[in-house]
Amino acid sequence: MSERKPVIRITYCTQCQWLLRAGWMAQELLSTFSLELGEVVLVPGTGGIFTVTCDDHLIWERKRDGGFPDAAKLKQLVRDVIDPERDLGHSDRKKS
Incomplete structure (x- = not known):
């Protein structure tokens, strides 16, 4: 039996039309953590919600x-x- 991997949930406001932003963030996370995550779920919501x-x-x-x-x-x-403990390379470098 394989080890359960973490699940990311991105809840976004449909009224504010934040689906594209949520999808882009999901894509970024899947590109970086492709082997570490079990799934990334997009959850429609209302009222200005945007949570990860x-x-x-x-x-x-x-x-x-x-x-x-x-x-x-x-x-x-x-x-x-x-x-x-993971190094994210350029994503971890401080901006000067």
């Missing part, structure tokens, strides 16, 4: 965190939950 969770861990919430994460920041936050 990994299993039961809230990684990003638009209202709490002040907008949307860029791809590098989201990858760092996901990495910190699923594989804290």
Whole structure:
């Protein structure tokens, strides 16, 4: 029996038309963590919601965190939950 892999859920507001943003973030995460993730699920919602969770861990919430994460920041936050020792290369480098 194989080990269960983490599941990312991106809940986005359909009223705000954030499907493309959610899909792009899902694509970025799947490209970076293709072997570490079990799946990335897009969940339609309403009321300005935009959240990213990994299993039961809230990684990003638009209202709490002040907008949307860029791809590098989201990858760092996901990495910190699923594989804290992993080096993300250029996504980990500090901007000067």
